[in-house]
Amino acid sequence: MTAPFVANPYSPPTPFKARAYSLPLHSRVHLMGILNVTPDSFSDGGRFLAPDAAVAHALAMVEAGADIIDIGAESTRPGSTPVDEREEIRRLIPVVREVCRRISVPISVDTTKASVAKLALEVGASIINDISALRNDVEMGSVVAEAGAGLVLMHAQGPPQTMQQAPTYHDVVAEVRQFLAERARTALEFHISPAQIMLDPGIGFGKNLDHNLTLLAHVPELVSLGYPLLVGVSRKAFIGQVLGRPVEQRTMGTAAASAMAILGGARVIRVHDVGAVRDVVTMIEAIRRRQRHPSPAYQDPS
Ligand code: HH2
Numbered sequence: 650m651t652a653p654f655v656a657n658p659y660s661p662p663t664p665f666k667a668r669a670y671s672l673p674l675h676s677r678v679h680l681m682g683i684l685n686v687t688p689d690s691f692s693d694g695g696r697f698l699a700p701d702a703a704v705a706h707a708l709a710m711v712e713a714g715a716d717i718i719d720i721g722a723e724s725t726r727p728g729s730t731p732v733d734e735r736e737e738i739r740r741l742i743p744v745v746r747e748v749c750r751r752i753s754v755p756i757s758v759d760t761t762k763a764s765v766a767k768l769a770l771e772v773g774a775s776i777i778n779d780i781s782a783l784r785n786d787v788e789m790g791s792v793v794a795e796a797g798a799g800l801v802l803m804h805a806q807g808p809p810q811t812m813q814q815a816p817t818y819h820d821v822v823a824e825v826r827q828f829l830a831e832r833a834r835t836a837l838e839f840h841i842s843p844a845q846i847m848l849d850p851g852i853g854f855g856k857n858l859d860h861n862l863t864l865l866a867h868v869p870e871l872v873s874l875g876y877p878l879l880v881g882v883s884r885k886a887f888i889g890q891v892l893g894r895p896v897e898q899r900t901m902g903t904a905a906a907s908a909m910a911i912l913g914g915a916r917v918i919r920v921h922d923v924g925a926v927r928d929v930v931t932m933i934e935a936i937r938r939r940q941r942h943p944s945p946a947y948q949d950p951s
Pocket residue numbers: 683685687689690691692721723724725726759778780801803849851852879880881882919
């Protein structure tokens with residue numbers, strides 16, 4: 650017997666809105682495939698710089714089960730060098746235009762600059778993934794609101810150049826939760842609708858191993874804010890720290906950490922290895938539909 654699948658009791662069962670797209674995040678977990686058009690990303694830097702290679706990889710990820718493709722042209726790995734606006738546009742826009750022309754899933758753009766976001770939206774992007782959560786560029790909120798785009802608001806402590814030097818929290822879960830609630834309020838002030846907002850704890854962004862694991866252990870507390878939660882653990886350093894494995898051997902660690910996030914109520918998982926994590930999602934959802942009672946992760950943590 651299959652029971653109705655209750656994804657997140659804290660948020661209304663409404664789809665996520667991103668321009669022409671309406672994504673049923675409330676009824677199934679979505680995968681966001683990562684496409685880095687950078688020379689220096691920590692795991693796939695330099696591989697997809699050429700537009701043809703980038704488009705081929707986007708198509709392969711959709712084939713493997715990606716529901717969204719997230720394209721970024723500036724690495725944000727710890728210690729990375731910021732990219733200026735012209736260079737970011739030069740790397741990003743031809744790829745976004747071509748990928749939007751060739752695939753039908755929504756395209757997200759990983760940028761903190763309003764000018765870059767505006768151009769990306771003009772050539773067909775639907776979601777802005779702003780890892781600064783509207784703090785880097787005062788124009789970003791208006792650009793997103795005017796386009797009716799989806800928006801990812803991510804927590805980070807400090808800029809990528811210095812964020813891993815000495816991340817400090819009194820209570821990492823409470824502080825990340827409070828930050829995300831406050832940034833969501835800021836987005837609403839720009840007349841971005843709640844249905845356009847997704848939150849993200851920013852795994853690895855100004856967090857040590859204990860902070861990252863603690864956040865993943867407390868996903869339901871972030872989910873309880875009532876917005877869909879995106880979690881990105883893919884191949885990150887904390888997996889290497891736990892397993893003692895280099896970046897190219899972190900697929901199983903990524904799968905396990907993603908599964909924990911999903912069981913906690915995360916609705917979007919940002920990944921490089923789409924096929925592997927698609928299997929994780931399919932298995933979890935098949936089992937969950939047979940649960941008589943919602944999992945404990947769904948109980949109100951307050
Ligand atoms: N992680 C990275 C980049 N962007 N965006 C969101 N919303 N959440 C994340 O966890 C996140 C993100 C870092 O990963 P990656 O893109 O693989 O590496 P790099 O920044 O070196 O390009």
